[in-house]
Amino acid sequence: xxxxxxxxxxxxxxxxxxxxxxxxxxxxxxxxxxxxxxxxxxxxxxxxxxxxxxxxxxxxxxxxxxxxxxxxxxxxxxxxxxxxxxxxxxxxxxxxxxxxxxxxxxxxxxxxxxxxxxxxxxxxxxxxxxxxxxxxxxxxxxxxxxxxxxxxxxxxxxxxxxxxxxxxxxxxxxxxxxxxxxxxxxxxxxxxxxxxxxxxxxxxxxxxxxxxxxxxxxxxxxxxxxxxxxxxxxxxxxxxxxxxxxxxxxxxxxxxxxxxxxxxxxxxxxxxxxxxxxxxx
Amino acid sequence: xxxxxxxxxxxxxxxxxxxxxxxxxxxxxxxxxxxxxxxxxxxxxxxxxxxxxxxxxxxxxxxxxxxxxxxxxxxxxxxxxxxxxxxxxxxxxxxxxxxxxxxxxxxxxxxxxxxxxxxxxxxxxxxxxxxxxxxxxxxxxxxxxxxxxxxxxxxxxxxxxxxxxxxxxxxxxxxxxxxxxxxxxxxxxxxxxxxxxxxxxxxxxxxxxxxxxxxxxxxxxxxxxxxxxxxxxxxxxxxxxxxxxxxxxxxxxxxxxxxxxxxxxxxxxxxxxxxxxxxxxxxxxxxxxxxxxxxxxxxxxxxxxxxxxxxxxxxxxxxxxxxxxxxxxxxxxxxxxxxxxxxxxxxxxxxxxxxxxxxxxxxxxxxxxxxxxxxxxxxxxxxxxxxxxxxxxxxxxxxxxxxxxxxxxxxxxxxxxxxxxxx
Numbered sequence: 001x002x003x004x005x006x007x008x009x010x011x012x013x014x015x016x017x018x019x020x021x022x023x024x025x026x027x028x029x030x031x032x033x034x035x036x037x038x039x040x041x042x043x044x045x046x047x048x049x050x051x052x053x054x055x056x057x058x059x060x061x062x063x064x065x066x067x068x069x070x071x072x073x074x075x076x077x078x079x080x081x082x083x084x085x086x087x088x089x090x091x092x093x094x095x096x097x098x099x100x101x102x103x104x105x106x107x108x109x110x111x112x113x114x115x116x117x118x119x120x121x122x123x124x125x126x127x128x129x130x131x132x133x134x135x136x137x138x139x140x141x142x143x144x145x146x147x148x149x150x151x152x153x154x155x156x157x158x159x160x161x162x163x164x165x166x167x168x169x170x171x172x173x174x175x176x177x178x179x180x181x182x183x184x185x186x187x188x189x190x191x192x193x194x195x196x197x198x199x200x201x202x203x204x205x206x207x208x209x210x211x212x213x214x215x216x217x218x219x220x221x222x223x224x225x226x227x228x229x230x231x232x233x234x235x236x237x238x239x240x241x242x243x244x245x246x247x248x249x250x251x252x253x254x255x256x257x258x259x260x261x262x263x264x265x266x267x268x269x270x271x272x273x274x275x276x277x278x279x280x281x
Numbered sequence: 282x283x284x285x286x287x288x289x290x291x292x293x294x295x296x297x298x299x300x301x302x303x304x305x306x307x308x309x310x311x312x313x314x315x316x317x318x319x320x321x322x323x324x325x326x327x328x329x330x331x332x333x334x335x336x337x338x339x340x341x342x343x344x345x346x347x348x349x350x351x352x353x354x355x356x357x358x359x360x361x362x363x364x365x366x367x368x369x370x371x372x373x374x375x376x377x378x379x380x381x382x383x384x385x386x387x388x389x390x391x392x393x394x395x396x397x398x399x400x401x402x403x404x405x406x407x408x409x410x411x412x413x414x415x416x417x418x419x420x421x422x423x424x425x426x427x428x429x430x431x432x433x434x435x436x437x438x439x440x441x442x443x444x445x446x447x448x449x450x451x452x453x454x455x456x457x458x459x460x461x462x463x464x465x466x467x468x469x470x471x472x473x474x475x476x477x478x479x480x481x482x483x484x485x486x487x488x489x490x491x492x493x494x495x496x497x498x499x500x501x502x503x504x505x506x507x508x509x510x511x512x513x514x515x516x517x518x519x520x521x522x523x524x525x526x527x528x529x530x531x532x533x534x535x536x537x538x539x540x541x542x543x544x545x546x547x548x549x550x551x552x553x554x555x556x557x558x559x560x561x562x563x564x565x566x567x568x569x570x571x572x573x574x575x576x577x578x579x580x581x582x583x584x585x586x587x588x589x590x591x592x593x594x595x596x597x598x599x600x601x602x603x604x605x606x607x608x609x610x611x612x613x614x615x616x617x618x619x620x621x622x623x624x625x626x627x628x629x630x631x632x633x634x635x636x637x638x639x640x641x642x643x644x645x646x647x648x649x650x651x652x653x654x655x656x657x658x659x660x661x662x663x664x665x666x667x668x669x670x671x672x673x674x675x676x677x678x679x680x681x682x683x684x685x686x687x688x689x690x691x692x693x694x695x696x697x698x699x700x701x702x703x704x
Contacts, residue, residue: 029421033416
């Protein structure tokens, strides 16, 4: 075996953007096992089991339908409200779940990280991936609701932009990973952030066109929504299925660049933290 | 041959006190120095890590300028008192935390075993956890699959392999965890006191496995333990850490000797307790304890060729149905013998002052050996009610010896054997 004679070194710091891809590759089995663990564990000892993946978005949709549709009467741009809310929730939940879980990486795994070394980035990577499974299940639910409306002649026009769907998901994954990496690194020193993040994610949802179409926002405040990289993805996702709303290619490109830059900043900060976080956490 | 591990100038600095207060200002100042190309101002300060004295600086060196070379196939024992930096060194070696300065070069893979069953998830079954734990320790799935039957067999948990680990007894969890680790095949294995768990049979198995790993497979093992007996039996070489510094690097028995002698500075063969430091509980309070030769004063040196008396005075705080007493005599951390009152004292009224004297016959202990005594009070039903570990520490001497050899005798004990030449 060639690995027996491999010489390695341990030094105080490593370079910031060193992703150590070959090291991550050698731990690929751990990555897969983490994903499997996250999925099997999440609904152990529940009666309904993985059905909860479906119940969550259904209940949220119902709640939004009641509060924002019936009581607040926020228009949905001609789209059937159920489809409108469920679309928003499905995409937004993927982003917010990934962000919430990755931002906890160091604090939640302190016990494990304190005892054994493996490339730490495996943990947030596996979170983003295991949530992808959850997203897929919820997406299938959304898809069936969509098909129901499509064949029952509702005013929806799915269009060619749907082909960009995988791109949307990749951008969302990278975005949440980037934010998550930065926050997780910072929470090791400043624990206050764990409290802020709960609140921040809620607030962020209202700054994203989940429960309203962008067209409903007064011109004066629209820049806030446009500066939010998640907005473009959520809006474009709904547009792709319903044909209502707006689609700016520039917005998607902006989100993509934002995600990539953020990701590299996140990796740099994460790399610096992973070497010494045991001393501060 | 190049060494398996070369540790060069490794130091580790920690900041004491509240992490978080003032970190930002220190971070900024550090950053400002580095930006201007100057040395980190906080690396110049820092004190030797001595737990018992109060320091001036907030920064301490948990490890300072450690240089070690470990050859392939060596089993290196790392010993030192609490806070000497043993665990910090292991943490740096297992890449859990980075050193502040210095570098370590090593050949092959390092697997660390700072804990048994790291990453076990209570909801997952034994089988699932085996795979997960193996992967966390750096094994490939294919490797685990190949050794799966052996691992399960070694752990002795076959029957429960498809049961969630949360239903396991703590002993079983440990067995399963160690079994995975035992089948790791790294070139370098780093082990913290994990052997101190599990039942006697399993400990024997674990130690045997460690022997195999080093002797037969030629792997390098680094082992930290407070149990000097297991260090002695397992290791070939040793290093001694004192307050973060490397004080010796030699053959393991030399190191253990050195370490034990270091403890001699704390010799105490008699104590009279005051209310401030008195060991007591709801049943008894201790007044004094002393060790002396029969008929001598407590201040006199203790000689091995006279009977040795242990006298303890204590007072009962409640009515006691039954009370017994015993002590463990230890040499370099290993138990030499345990002795106790063969019968219990019955129906003792409250507030009674009792004196107990135990006489050890002459010619049992060895001279110039470091011994300590742990005392235990036992209530009825053999409950240990009050235990004071290593309350007395002493090094007996001998008055005179006849014979050809007059040097230091080796051994924990030195009974007088009746010899007879028949020719």
